[in-house]
Amino acid sequence: MSFSELRAYVVENCEDIEAIRFLMSKRDPNSPKYPMPMTEADMQAQMEIIRRKINGEL
Numbered sequence: 666m667s668f669s670e671l672r673a674y675v676v677e678n679c680e681d682i683e684a685i686r687f688l689m690s691k692r693d694p695n696s697p698k699y700p701m702p703m704t705e706a707d708m709q710a711q712m713e714i715i716r717r718k719i720n721g722e723l
Contacts, residue, residue: 666674668691675681675688702708 671684671688671691675684678684699711699714700707702711
């Protein structure tokens with residue numbers, strides 16, 4: 666199963682904890698890490714980052 670297929674599987678089967686753990690173990694250790702949002706402003710900032718990544722702006 667490719668990484669994309671695994672990710673799609675996890676999205677469809679979010680109760681499969683083993684698959685989620687396996688997917689997380691494949692994470693790129695060099696990818697940026699984002700802290701847990703603590704305020705509404707933090708949440709909005711992270712949503713903007715996600716939107717920009719989806720649109721290919723980052």
